[in-house]
Amino acid sequence: MIRKISAAGLALAVSATSSMAATNISWWHGMAGRNGEVINEIATKFNAAQAACAITPVSKGTYEEALASGIAAFRSGEQPNILQVFDAGAATIINAKGAVIPAEDLITKAGYSFNRADFIEGVRYLYADTEGKFVGMPFNSSAPIMYVNDEAMKKAGVEAPKTWEEFEAIAPKLKEAGFIPLVQSQLTWQFTENFFSRNNIQFATNNNGYDSTKGTELRVTDPNLVMMFNKLKSWKDAGYFGFYGAGWSDNQKMFEENKAALWIGSSGSFGGLQKTAQMPFSADFLPYWKAIDGAGTNTFIGGAALFAMAGKPEAENKCVADFFQFLTSAEVQYFYHKATGYVAITNAAYDMAKKDGYYDKTPVAEVGIKQLQLKSGEWSKGYRLGFYPQIREVMEREYGKIFSGETTVEDAFKTIETEGNELLARFAKTSG
């Protein structure tokens, strides 16, 4: 609450300092804590850098709450200029034709040039349409990476694994050294969506849902995915994998407290982890299965993007375009990358960070961006699936049941496929 008040106070101060003539634009987001503060800092920087526009960021709670508020506001004609929408909600907003102005159109209309190749490979597709046109402007972008407890590796006398095969080989030694060999924080994002991209396997029909909402179906009974979860279950039974529920931090805690050897987290976790980890740590790419043909491809971005809402006056849209230009400038991207741990989304910002020697001092910060830039595959570009937040809820429920022994992996994925396909069919009807 105090944070919200201070954010509001800052927003007020921001709008008060801008001149009366400035065009005001609003920005609703779903970030809290340090990441929310950084958003206010970026807004202050933008307002100080020019006089024509004044941006006011407003925190709407979590990602889900921000999307729900944005939708409710749009329906009553009170929408903000910019709405932050998270990865799983991308299909909801992109399929609502007319709710947003594609970021690329907005920017070119304002007289700026827009080059998709300026952006790093892993961020180009998740918020773009089938032709590759940017609908949302990628903002906070993260990749699922593996954090390594250096102390545990030393004690067990092993190297951090690159593949799951290598992990299986070292897990007994890590366990013997007194550590839980593996923990993770989000089975849906890290072991499902990104399992498909890292191992280059099709996630859903219709080109992972990008081509059409009609008749799109999940392919989660894929034998490789079933194998992955059977492995996780057997690792858990053998004491090689710790599962502490669907909550992110309950799992992260085991790593922070030096009880776990490897943790699959987010590249964006790095800032916080530096303060909370009780031991030295490093990071590496999300492991993949060597045995799967063509595996080892890049992952796609998680996090969220900014969408320019439709139905706003021209002058305000111009300001939104100005802000997007400002946001994607190398300096601001580098600042954001350093302040939060989210990856820099443009090649220019990445080069700037490299030249500045940032990665020599903190190599962990480069892992996420490198993973996004690995060679891409046919199925590593992400997905576009409607009612996906609900599909994730179905997955979370079934995954919980797998580890509490209430269901088998095979049955769980059959249930996810059936219920997920029903939701996709429902979504196709709403957007049809």
Add this chain to the structure above:
Amino acid sequence: MKRVQFSSPLLPYLFLAPQMVIIIVFFYWPSVQAIQSSFYLEDPFGFGASFVGLDNYRDVLAGSQYAGIALFTLVFTVLVSGFSLGIGLLLAVKADGVIRGNATYKTMLIWVYAIAPPVAALIGLMFFDQHIGPIVKLAAFFGVELKIGLNFNDTAFAMIVVAVWKQIPYNFIFFLSGLQGIPVSVREAALVDCKSGFRRFWTVILPLLAPTAFFLLIINMTYSLFDTFGVIDVMVKDKAANNPITLVYKVYMDGFRGNDLGGSSAQSVILMIVVFALTIFQFRFIERRVHYN
């Protein structure tokens, strides 16, 4: 009773107006909207809505999870209402009998009511935390492994404990004032007639408490059905996964998190019907046995 006459026939309506406006804006209007959108399948942003008749209701009721969630909601409501009424009554009877320092006892028992449900849940969550929770450690000492957030029954247990704990003071206040409203002469007459304290309570005190108990029964059922939302939301930490949830939480998950307006409207209409039926049942069959004097 003396009949009060208003000088103008419009005046009573004027007095009623503020209340009616609030009810219409915050209750009737949203209800009508919910009923309407439960017959449509709608794009979240409101671009297109197609009439689907009863499809939403069919999808909801045929959903693989709905029956299970409804069953849990029933069990949860019965247990939470039962325990919080029972314990509240027991404490009230005991506090009523205390003569020395009874203000202290009452304050100690009542203050919990001042805690907001999410805060109560946060406190409960700390007690039941899988890493540091003292109750989890206590259970482990007795050889019971509590896995809140991982095991359905363990999480249900924790939710019920927190929801009951939060509601006891409310029931306590009402039962206590109900008990204190029973005339001393009646109690003394009962004391002359019957030696057994339990029987006196059962045959004299409890029937006189019936109006209070009936009122509390309705309040506790709506509390368990609706007001425990905050407790559940905090306990499942935003991710329900395989943990127990109630019907209201499902409405929230599908409507606010999943943006499925038609489906969640159908669910809330079903809930409305359930509450409506429950209220009629209570007033027709239970209230008949309650004597007001």
